[in-house]
Amino acid sequence: MQRLIVTLLACAGLWLAGCNTVQGLGKDIQKGGQVLQDAAKK
Numbered sequence: 731m732q733r734l735i736v737t738l739l740a741c742a743g744l745w746l747a748g749c750n751t752v753q754g755l756g757k758d759i760q761k762g763g764q765v766l767q768d769a770a771k772k
Contacts, residue, residue: 745758 746755
């Protein structure tokens with residue numbers, strides 16, 4: 731369980747590091763929300 735949490739935190743860090751601006755972060759969050767919405771519709 732601890733290994734899973736560490737892996738998820740590492741992935742989140744890499745994901746955030748890929749965003750150069752606040753605007754880019756907002757777009758990434760929006761895309762993530764869209765994926766969740768699409769999954770919920772299925």
